[in-house]
Amino acid sequence: MSIEVKNVSRVYGSFAALNNVSLSVKKxxxxxxxxxxxxxxxxxxxxxxxxxxxxxxxISLNGKSVIGEGASERGxxxxxxxxxxxxxxxxxENVAFGLRVRPRATRPSNDEIKDRVMRLxxxxxxxxxxxxxxxxxxxxxxxxxxxxxxxxxxxxVLMLDExxxxxxxxxxxxxxxxxxxxxxxxxxxxxxVTHDQExxxxxxxxxxxxxxxxIEQIGTPQQIYGHPINPFVYEFLGQxxxxxCTVAGGVATIPGVAVEPSFRVRQFDGPGVAYIRPHDLEATxxxxxxxxxxxxxxxxxxxxxxxxxxxxxxxxVQMNTGRFEALKIAPGxxxxxxxxxxxxxxxxxxxxxxxxxxxxxxHA
Amino acid sequence: MPAEFDSFTSGNVETRRRRLLTEPPVVRTxxxxxxxxxLVLFIGLPLVTVFTEALRKGWDAYLSALHEPAAFAxxxxxxxxxxxxxxxxxxxGVIAAWCITKFEFRGKSFLITLIDLPFSVSPVISGLxxxxxxxxxxxxxxxxxxxxxxxxxxxxxxxxxxxxxxxxFVARELIPLMQQQGTEEEEAAVILGANGWQTFxxxxxxxxxxxxxxxxxxxxxxxxxxxxxxxxxxxxIRGKTNTMPLHTEIxxxxxxxxxxxxxxSLLALLALVTLVAKSILEWKLKQAHALHAKSIANAES
Ligand SMILES: Nc1ncnc2c1ncn2[C@@H]1O[C@H](COP(=O)(O)OP(=O)(O)OP(=O)(O)O)[C@@H](O)[C@H]1O
Ligand SMILES: [Mg+2]
Numbered sequence: 001m002s003i004e005v006k007n008v009s010r011v012y013g014s015f016a017a018l019n020n021v022s023l024s025v026k027k028x029x030x031x032x033x034x035x036x037x038x039x040x041x042x043x044x045x046x047x048x049x050x051x052x053x054x055x056x057x058x059i060s061l062n063g064k065s066v067i068g069e070g071a072s073e074r075g076x077x078x079x080x081x082x083x084x085x086x087x088x089x090x091x092x093e094n095v096a097f098g099l100r101v102r103p104r105a106t107r108p109s110n111d112e113i114k115d116r117v118m119r120l121x122x123x124x125x126x127x128x129x130x131x132x133x134x135x136x137x138x139x140x141x142x143x144x145x146x147x148x149x150x151x152x153x154x155x156x157v158l159m160l161d162e163x164x165x166x167x168x169x170x171x172x173x174x175x176x177x178x179x180x181x182x183x184x185x186x187x188x189x190x191x192x193v194t195h196d197q198e199x200x201x202x203x204x205x206x207x208x209x210x211x212x213x214x215i216e217q218i219g220t221p222q223q224i225y226g227h228p229i230n231p232f233v234y235e236f237l238g239q240x241x242x243x244x245c246t247v248a249g250g251v252a253t254i255p256g257v258a259v260e261p262s263f264r265v266r267q268f269d270g271p272g273v274a275y276i277r278p279h280d281l282e283a284t285x286x287x288x289x290x291x292x293x294x295x296x297x298x299x300x301x302x303x304x305x306x307x308x309x310x311x312x313x314x315x316x317v318q319m320n321t322g323r324f325e326a327l328k329i330a331p332g333x334x335x336x337x338x339x340x341x342x343x344x345x346x347x348x349x350x351x352x353x354x355x356x357x358x359x360x361x362x363h364a
Numbered sequence: 365m366p367a368e369f370d371s372f373t374s375g376n377v378e379t380r381r382r383r384l385l386t387e388p389p390v391v392r393t394x395x396x397x398x399x400x401x402x403l404v405l406f407i408g409l410p411l412v413t414v415f416t417e418a419l420r421k422g423w424d425a426y427l428s429a430l431h432e433p434a435a436f437a438x439x440x441x442x443x444x445x446x447x448x449x450x451x452x453x454x455x456x457g458v459i460a461a462w463c464i465t466k467f468e469f470r471g472k473s474f475l476i477t478l479i480d481l482p483f484s485v486s487p488v489i490s491g492l493x494x495x496x497x498x499x500x501x502x503x504x505x506x507x508x509x510x511x512x513x514x515x516x517x518x519x520x521x522x523x524x525x526x527x528x529x530x531x532x533f534v535a536r537e538l539i540p541l542m543q544q545q546g547t548e549e550e551e552a553a554v555i556l557g558a559n560g561w562q563t564f565x566x567x568x569x570x571x572x573x574x575x576x577x578x579x580x581x582x583x584x585x586x587x588x589x590x591x592x593x594x595x596x597x598x599x600x601i602r603g604k605t606n607t608m609p610l611h612t613e614i615x616x617x618x619x620x621x622x623x624x625x626x627x628x629s630l631l632a633l634l635a636l637v638t639l640v641a642k643s644i645l646e647w648k649l650k651q652a653h654a655l656h657a658k659s660i661a662n663a664e665s
Binding site: 049051086152 | 548551558655
């Protein structure tokens with residue numbers, strides 16, 4: 001089912017939770033809504049599902065406006081952030097709910113319901129829990145029940161609100177992979193909310209980055225990560241160093257940091273702010289741009305801080321551990337810095353100071 | 365996280381309780397004696413008195429006092445009034461609690477205050493309000509008497525007064541529970557295709573059933589035992605508009621002690637049954653609350 005969101009706004013009191021949001025999703029796509037807390041992800045999802053109404057704008061499913069239809073008529077599968085399982089029902093009955101409430105004419109027989117529910121429970125790998133009360137399940141098991149329950153009505157669209165948010169890292173990874181496979185098998189249009197950029201990047205065909213009730217950028221994970229269109233998206237997708245720079249004829253100069261000679265900045269001229277990811281910076285011994293301060297080794301790469309000599313604060317550098325060891329870099333050592341690739345934004349687009357390191361909320 | 369927090373606080377309660385138990389024995393015994401003595405004196409003794417007075421002249425006198433037509437009529441009226449007002453209040457209470465907890469609207473806090481009004485007004489005043497409205501001199505008095513409808517000094521008046529006085533019980537019991545439970549499960553039901561009615565029967569009601577029963581129980585106890593408001597609207601017509609509490613008072617004023625206490629003993633029995641049912645329900649309710657808390661904790665852990 002294709003989804004078309006046109007100029008949707010939603011205002012709570014005087015606060016605009018969604019401000020003129022437009023989005024179109026093709027049939028069979030897997031879309032991630034990514035954004036910081038309070039950016040309106042849940043609100044948008046609820047409006048598409050029919051649990052909330054826009055103050056302006058239109059929602060179409062399969063090209064037909066559904067603004068006049070309630071949630072029960074839209075045939076959308078929804079997995080709530082805290083699952084919202086029916087506490088008084090067993091796992092089986094939770095999954096069977098959507099079939100049992102159908103009008104008699106379209107309601108499957110008891111045997112069919114049993115068949116279908118057990119098939120779904122097998123699919124989500126918890127058929128052995130069918131008779132358990134949902135209050136006796138672990139978080140991951142609840143998540144699977146919620147998913148099976150949503151799938152039972154054979155929705156053409158599946159929406160998941162932070163489906164993995166409440167799970168521990170290992171279960172999260174496992175369910176994530178499993179969901180990707182499920183999507184490939186069943187091929188239904190899927191939208192999921194997350195504030196974890198890694199999750200969005202790994203799972204989604206396209207990522208929708210939201211901030212403050214607006215869509216900042218829509219694109220494939222590669223587009224979003226490689227070409228963030230504004231500082232907000234850039235910062236949200238990972239750690240970044242911000243340093244003042246000037247660009248003349250495509251050549252950027254950053255005080256205190258050397259720039260890869262072949263690197264050109266496109267469509268920019270004059271003073272700006274360079275956004276450099278830690279792994280796009282490299283430290284080299286024998287020069288004197290800054291002093292190595294703190295080291296944080298983490299497996300194949302190593303992260304460290306370099307305090308700039310010119311007083312522009314410190315930058316974070318991430319390097320290959322092998323290369324790092326070959327260069328024999330140690331705390332207190334003076335090093336030179338070279339930036340391989342980065343992006344320059346207009347200072348007026350940037351809030352806060354133009355130097356130092358920032359990290360995204362999701363990265364923490 | 366909440367689970368941890370819980371065990372932390374309950375650990376605290378545990379130590380506090382232990383400290384209470386380590387009070388010097390003298391203090392402990394004195395406090396206990398005082399507490400139990402108070403209970404016996406003010407609650408146990410009157411209860412025993414009711415039954416001993418009722419049975420003073422033996423079983424036969426007791427039974428014949430209850431078989432007397434006026435007493436019988438009082439019992440019948442009381443049951444009728446309860447049978448009408450309790451189900452109505454159950455329905456109204458659920459509707460009121462549903463509106464308050466599942467929707468956002470203007471004037472909500474005013475509605476909550478209004479629900480509590482019968483508790484904060486003296487029952488006698490409540491009765492008087494109905495007399496002022498429906499009595500012969502009242503607002504609708506002329507119209508009613510022209511149309512030959514009798515409300516005051518008749519069963520409808522008693523029912524109305526009882527409904528008014530007992531309205532808050534169900535709603536007050538449900539509102540906190542439903543607020544705690546939120547609307548997520550209902551939303552889940554709707555999105556799975558359930559209509560409003562199915563959502564109520566299959567999701568909301570099962571979640572509130574123990575609290576609802578509890579409210580109904582209290583509502584019923586009060587409906588059968590209400591004196592003040594009913595006294596004002598009833599007119600005390602023997603065999604016609606006397607409920608059990610009113611009939612007890614009349615018998616007592618006529619120095620017919622055995623009969624008075626016989627009727628009173630039925631009310632006391634009702635109270636005892638209510639008490640037992642109440643403790644069972646409280647236990648069930650606690651389970652339901654714990655279940656809810658547990659499912660939240662699990663979902664967030
Ligand atoms: N019913 C409501 N009444 C008032 N304000 C609301 C309501 N629902 C949401 N908001 C506000 O709208 C904004 C967006 O909320 P929303 O739940 O969509 O955020 P979100 O992106 O899902 O955040 P999170 O990642 O924390 O779940 C928030 O600032 C929130 O306070
Ligand atoms: Mg949310």
